[in-house]
Amino acid sequence: MVTCPECENSVVPAGKPVIGEIVECGECASELEILTLDPLRAALAPEIEEDWGE
Amino acid sequence: MSRAVPLAVLASRVRADEKSIFEAFARRGIAPQHLDSRAWWHQLGDRGPRPTVLNREIGLARATYAARALESAGATVVNSARATELCGDKWRTSAALVEAGLPTPRTALGLTPEAALTALETLGYPAVVKPLQGSWGRLVAALPDRRTAETVLEYVAALPSPQARIVYLQEWIAKPGRDIRVVVVGGEALAATYRRSEDWRTNVARGAVSELCALTPDIAKLAVMAAQAVEAEIAGVDLIEDGTGEVLVLEVNHGVEFSGLQQALGDTLSVADRIVDHLLTKSRPCAA
Numbered sequence: 119m120v121t122c123p124e125c126e127n128s129v130v131p132a133g134k135p136v137i138g139e140i141v142e143c144g145e146c147a148s149e150l151e152i153l154t155l156d157p158l159r160a161a162l163a164p165e166i167e168e169d170w171g172e
Numbered sequence: 173m174s175r176a177v178p179l180a181v182l183a184s185r186v187r188a189d190e191k192s193i194f195e196a197f198a199r200r201g202i203a204p205q206h207l208d209s210r211a212w213w214h215q216l217g218d219r220g221p222r223p224t225v226l227n228r229e230i231g232l233a234r235a236t237y238a239a240r241a242l243e244s245a246g247a248t249v250v251n252s253a254r255a256t257e258l259c260g261d262k263w264r265t266s267a268a269l270v271e272a273g274l275p276t277p278r279t280a281l282g283l284t285p286e287a288a289l290t291a292l293e294t295l296g297y298p299a300v301v302k303p304l305q306g307s308w309g310r311l312v313a314a315l316p317d318r319r320t321a322e323t324v325l326e327y328v329a330a331l332p333s334p335q336a337r338i339v340y341l342q343e344w345i346a347k348p349g350r351d352i353r354v355v356v357v358g359g360e361a362l363a364a365t366y367r368r369s370e371d372w373r374t375n376v377a378r379g380a381v382s383e384l385c386a387l388t389p390d391i392a393k394l395a396v397m398a399a400q401a402v403e404a405e406i407a408g409v410d411l412i413e414d415g416t417g418e419v420l421v422l423e424v425n426h427g428v429e430f431s432g433l434q435q436a437l438g439d440t441l442s443v444a445d446r447i448v449d450h451l452l453t454k455s456r457p458c459a460a
Contacts, residue, residue: 171307
């Protein structure tokens with residue numbers, strides 16, 4: 119479980135978390151990126167850039 | 173004596189798609205190296221163990237340059253740098269589709285907004301203007317008439333990047349509120365979904381809903397040929413039906429997002445497993 123840095127909601131990653139994983143805060147919909155696993159830490163994920171996509 | 177070729181996944185964001193790929197590797201007892209493209213760098217001339225690299229980088233510039241650098245070091249990159257470049261540029265995609273003789277909407281390129289306005293007199297209205305690079309339906313605009321085209325192109329003319337002022341135009345296709353997304357892996361069409369939306373842009377990123385579509389032999393064949401035209405081994409091929417029912421190839425995506433398709437498929441087929449299986453066919457042993 120990590121704490122959303124935007125709204126302080128508790129966010130639980132689905133399944134086994136991995137470094138770099140993007141999880142969405144269920145409260146404020148912020149995207150968080152898992153930074154470390156032990157301890158489990160997350161930060162706001164980078165903003166979408168112009169050339170991102172499929 | 174031989175040893176296994178190392179496997180790696182290049183990605184700066186581990187979304188549900190990438191996580192399912194890592195899980196598919198784990199089911200095979202394989203732990204691929206995760207190359208975070210935000211930290212990755214390469215010096216020309218360095219030649220390492222020639223890994224097979226799955227390129228899942230979400231940023232087109234990073235994906236393209238990383239693929240070129242990795243290939244220069246002897247790595248096998250999937251999709252290749254060339255495929256990424258072809259898919260990442262709508263004009264180059266369209267040119268490849270036309271070169272392959274595949275049905276696709278009539279397309280024109282204006283090297284300036286003024287030239288684009290002239291081209292529209294031939295292409296006709298309504299039409300669509302799209303950025304050469306971009307995804308998820310961003311900055312795609314409908315041009316129902318000349319007045320709208322003049323307004324939109326005036327904004328295009330004010331864009332700071334010279335490339336952004338090169339104008340990609342396509343005829344308007346009156347599709348039936350949906351398009352078709354086909355996932356192709358290793359020359360095989362795996363599955364297809366309809367993407368339905370009340371908006372004319374049927375991108376899932378814009379709220380379109382995916383539901384399974386019967387993968388007919390004709391659709392499968394067209395999708396595979398489209399992926400081959402842009403040399404993509406793993407592809408999301410977008411097809412649209414015109415008013416006569418003919419199916420046209422709209423674009424090919426080199427970094428296909430498939431979690432929506434996977435949800436629709438349930439347990440019948442795992443796209444991530446098929447991607448990993450395809451990579452393993454590329455990961456041949458090498459001399460120690």
